[in-house]
Amino acid sequence: MxxxxxxxxxxxxxxxxxxxxxxxxxxxxxxxPRETLVDCLRNQLELTGTHAGCEMGxxxxxxxxxxxxxxxxxxxxxxxxxxxxINTIEGLTESGxxxxxxxxxxxxxxxxxxxxxxxxxxxxxxLLSQLAQPSREQIRxxxxxxxxxxxxYEAIVDAIDAVAKARSGGGGAT
Amino acid sequence: xxxxAFSYFRAATIDQALDAxxxxxxDARYVAxxxxxxxxxxxxxxAPRLLIDITHIDELRGVRREGGYLRIGxxxxxxxxxxxxxxxEFAPLLHAAAPFVAHPAIRNRGTFGGSVALxxxxxxxxxxxxxxxxxxxxxxxxxxxRVKADEFFLxxxxxxxxxxxxxxxxxxxxxxxxxxxxxxxxxxxxxxYALVGCGMLATCIGxxxxxxxxxxxxxxxxxxxxxxxxxxxxxxxxxxxxxxxxQAALEGDLAPPESDEVxxxxxxxxxxxxLGRLLGRLRDGA
Ligand SMILES: Cc1cc2nc3c(=O)[nH]c(=O)nc-3n(C[C@H](O)[C@H](O)[C@H](O)COP(=O)(O)OP(=O)(O)OC[C@H]3O[C@@H](n4cnc5c(N)ncnc54)[C@H](O)[C@@H]3O)c2cc1C
Ligand code: FES
Ligand code: FES
Numbered sequence: 001m002x003x004x005x006x007x008x009x010x011x012x013x014x015x016x017x018x019x020x021x022x023x024x025x026x027x028x029x030x031x032x033p034r035e036t037l038v039d040c041l042r043n044q045l046e047l048t049g050t051h052a053g054c055e056m057g058x059x060x061x062x063x064x065x066x067x068x069x070x071x072x073x074x075x076x077x078x079x080x081x082x083x084x085x086i087n088t089i090e091g092l093t094e095s096g097x098x099x100x101x102x103x104x105x106x107x108x109x110x111x112x113x114x115x116x117x118x119x120x121x122x123x124x125x126x127l128l129s130q131l132a133q134p135s136r137e138q139i140r141x142x143x144x145x146x147x148x149x150x151x152x153y154e155a156i157v158d159a160i161d162a163v164a165k166a167r168s169g170g171g172g173a174t
Numbered sequence: 175x176x177x178x179a180f181s182y183f184r185a186a187t188i189d190q191a192l193d194a195x196x197x198x199x200x201d202a203r204y205v206a207x208x209x210x211x212x213x214x215x216x217x218x219x220x221a222p223r224l225l226i227d228i229t230h231i232d233e234l235r236g237v238r239r240e241g242g243y244l245r246i247g248x249x250x251x252x253x254x255x256x257x258x259x260x261x262x263e264f265a266p267l268l269h270a271a272a273p274f275v276a277h278p279a280i281r282n283r284g285t286f287g288g289s290v291a292l293x294x295x296x297x298x299x300x301x302x303x304x305x306x307x308x309x310x311x312x313x314x315x316x317x318x319x320r321v322k323a324d325e326f327f328l329x330x331x332x333x334x335x336x337x338x339x340x341x342x343x344x345x346x347x348x349x350x351x352x353x354x355x356x357x358x359x360x361x362x363x364x365x366x367y368a369l370v371g372c373g374m375l376a377t378c379i380g381x382x383x384x385x386x387x388x389x390x391x392x393x394x395x396x397x398x399x400x401x402x403x404x405x406x407x408x409x410x411x412x413x414x415x416x417x418x419x420x421q422a423a424l425e426g427d428l429a430p431p432e433s434d435e436v437x438x439x440x441x442x443x444x445x446x447x448x449l450g451r452l453l454g455r456l457r458d459g460a
Binding site for chain 2: 002003004006008009011012013016032033034036055056057060063069070071072074075076077079080082123126127140141142144145146
């Protein structure tokens with residue numbers, strides 16, 4: 001009992017159909033197995049909020065939520081995500097779950113060119129879902145895999161810190 | 175860069191995965207968390223014809239007690255090392271090491287089995303299986319066997335795994351009363367691979383060391399126990415003199431390779447510093 005069809009090997013260059021739920025909508029894409037999830041999101045689904053920087057897991061620009069957890073969309077192939085539920089920055093913006101984080105980033109100049117911002121927001125959202133009141137050190141630690149070339153991080157840490165306090169009822173996001 | 179073209183097969187059972195690998199041989203690769211393999215494919219360091227996805231195999235999942243061991247399924251994610259209560263209670267050294275493994279999003283996908291199989295000498299978990307005297311459960315077409323961590327790591331990225339074999343689980347002896355552990359690493363930046371890292375597990379009678387296993391990573395081609403240092407500590411209550419003796423013994427235990435970044439003498443020095451700190455923590459019960 002195998003399930004593995006030898007003929008598969010000759011089809012490496014052909015596309016396969018993957019079904020995903022992206023930002024709450026069912027979608028189907030034709031992808032070559034070698035196509036990464038970030039390329040599929042950007043090129044096929046035209047969801048260009050997810051950025052591709054290093055494409056090696058180092059910069060964090062490509063973070064998306066996969067089945068509710070932050071993952072690097074450059075570190076998986078779209079075929080691996082078949083059947084999964086994905087939320088990108090577009091969907092998370094639309095749903096309003098991180099509106100406070102976005103407003104705070106804006107207010108505190110925690111973004112300049114904005115290239116790193118979607119990844120920063122997704123990471124921050126995940127951090128705050130696990131730790132209601134992280135210390136500044138814990139915030140920095142959580143952001144250790146997200147590169148920002150512009151801000152020097154201080155304003156990003158400030159913004160996340162302020163939202164954490166506001167969300168846990170301590171005020172502060174002013 | 176983009177990966178070379180390959181075919182993709184999602185295995186539902188261990189048998190399916192082994193069978194697919196057997197039919198394709200050297201040209202096949204298993205993918206678990208993909209957090210090391212996918213970048214290797216993107217950089218074209220590897221170009222298999224077939225990727226066998228093992229992440230949907232239920233038999234590789236789960237953490238449970240079995241006899242005197244905690245059986246940690248190969249697909250246990252790094253983040254679960256932090257969230258799973260059984261691990262915190264019965265394998266606290268793994269729980270302590272987990273925050274040092276990469277970054278949060280990588281920990282959400284990377285797997286324990288993948289980390290041990292890859293056997294990166296700079297990785298935290300392979301070294302901790304040594305400190306814990308863990309056993310690696312391996313399945314191949316010939317059946318299942320268990321290999322002690324002491325016999326598992328052979329050379330740079332080389333392990334007791336034969337081509338096509340899968341790690342199904344790692345068995346860790348249950349943490350007991352009277353045992354103490356410590357873990358830390360020195361890195362340039364949080365989340366980076368360590369310049370030197372170390373974890374240890376001691377069995378004590380009162381304040382005296384009855385048994386101790388100390389494992390270093392990022393100091394050679396494989397994770398390494400330091401038997402000279404361990405021997406220097408047996409029977410001691412970790413007084414300054416014995417700690418100094420253990421630190422001195424590292425000279426004979428470790429032979430860090432030449433590297434452009436960190437000269438061997440500096441790595442040895444860092445290893446001594448780290449050992450001193452961790453033994454101090456073990457003594458103070460931290
Ligand atoms: C930016 C970055 C930073 C990182 N930092 C660290 C770090 O500080 N410390 C650290 O330890 N790791 C680090 N990693 C690596 C990461 O932890 C990986 O998750 C881990 O090394 C491999 O696990 P995986 O499940 O992703 O394996 P994969 O990438 O899927 O596979 C790795 C190898 O193991 C094989 N394999 C996988 N599972 C099995 C199995 N069950 N049986 C047999 N073979 C198997 C695969 O065929 C492949 O050859 C980092 C990665 C990145 C991208
Ligand atoms: S693009 Fe994925 S981490 Fe840089
Ligand atoms: S705002 Fe430019 S990279 Fe962060």
